Amino acid sequence: MERREDLETILAYLPLVIQDSSLSWPSSHLVEVFEALTKGPSHSRVDSGQTLSDSISDMRQSLSLTPHLSYSALQGYALFFDEKMSKEESSRWFNEVLPAMACLLLRFPSLLELHYLNSENLINGVETGLRVLCSNKAGIVFLSQELIGALLSCSFFCLFPVDDRSSNRLPNINFDKLFGSLISTGRNEHQENKIRCITHYFQRISSCIPPGFVSFERKILSIESGLQAFPDEGFWSTSTVNLCPVEVHTCGLIEDQSVEALEVDFANKYLGGGALRKGCVQEEIRFMINPELIAGMLFLPAMEVSEAIEVVGAERFSHYTGYSSSFRFSGDYVDTKERDVFGRRKTRIVAIDALRHPGISQYKPECLLREANKALCGFLHACKNQCIDHEDGVGVATGNWGCGAYGGDPEVKSLLQWIAVSQARRPFMSYYTFGFEALHNLNQVTELVISKGWRVGDVWRKLVEYSNQRLRSSKKRREPKAGLFDWLISTNAA
Helix, strand or coil, X not given: CCCCHHHHHHHHHCCCEEECCEEECCCHHHHHHHHHHHCCXXXXXXXXXXXXXXXHHHHHHHXXXXXXXXXXXXXXXXHHHHXXXXXXXXXXXXXXXXXXXXXXXHHHHHHHHHHHHHHCCCCCCCCCCCCCCCCCCCEEEEEEHHHHHHHHHHHXXXXXXXXXXXXXXCCCCCCHHHHHHHHHCCCCHHHHHHHHHHHHHHHHHHHCCCCCEEEEEEEECCHHXXXXXXXXXXXHHCCCCECCCEEEECCCCHHHCCCCEEEEEEECCCCCCCCCCCCCCHHHXXXXXXHHHHHHHXXXXXXXXXXXXXXXCCCCCEEEECCHHHCEEEEECCCCCCECCCCCECCEEEEEECCCCCHHXXXXXXXXXXXXXXXXXXXXXXXXXXXXXXXXXCEEEECCCCCHHHCCCHHHHXXXXXXXXHHCCCCCEEEECCCCHHHCCXXXXXXXXXXXXXXXXXXXXXXXXXXXXXXXXXXXXCCCCCCHHHHHHHHHCC
């Protein structure tokens, strides 16, 4: 195992060590704790939130992990399992779920070794083993759902070392801040319900571990992506690619769409955003109902400007209602998506991060270009790995990317995504407006554009023309006379 380059990149971020050419837990005491947990509360004495909190501290001490968990994190574990769970749920958790998680942890070293052994023969010529997928280098990792269960069990018990993660632009991966938010946040029902999604996931896999796989891919926008040239302003303005059909949905959710499509994650550049902290909007909610997405936070550093992350196969486990502070877990979800030849659910999620709070700068040519290229990177089918996936007929399901909390112009963003979907030769775009009033006439605009016979380059030039007007109005401190859609309709109605 010592000579594996992939393992060497990730080993410092794992709680395991190499001993006698094999992966193992570094502490015999920790193994004894796991073994006691597998036998239930009568052996482990872990039968409450408080004793669970104490056990987590003991595990971390045996691994010499620093820093110590915060008081709020430890109290958060105690509060949730002692006061937020019913007695029936709590009994099942400590008698059935926790022992199953401990079994996974005992098997974690052998599961990881088996993973590396199988990764060598999974796809000819493609490296798929667990490793840090560094920025500026395309790559893909395949993980079994069982191995992901073990990784997320490590997160639950806060067993991952955190030294050097932030300096290497890796997000938080342990669950301490998630549980700590129960103590440090005032009105925190949404945080409690995020945790309910996570505990429900563990309840599900404790009774039946899913047999499939999930892939995590860092995509890089480059000439190697199948483009004849790197997309600059000239590339977009001269594109003669036909615009794809658009389906506008004024209600419904991206994750509930039933056709084969890339489902857009309105991402933070750090994958998962505030999923394991206090965040509870589109990306964070997706990570709660499809918890296997969290595994990518272990080994995927922040995205650069011309990068996207695509995850195929993450299973959904929870129903929910609400959004942000009104988010609530509402029960079990049985995922019925078919699996592909690699055992991945045919759920394709692409994470693309938009400009944050760009204000009037979003209308500058360089910002329009940045957003168009970011979307194109996410929507392109990476040529390097075409041998492992067939994307004929796979469109894009998206919505108000970079709007809402990020402050983007929804009208501009919708058309930028449309030209990116079309340039990527995707067959359609399903657009979910989430009730945004600004997009009430999106259908009218797309029908107008298609009736004019415009192509990608024509729409790009219109976006630039409108944006220049916005910039001029801003310099003169004038309010714009019309939004993009009204401007397009009024200037092109004839």
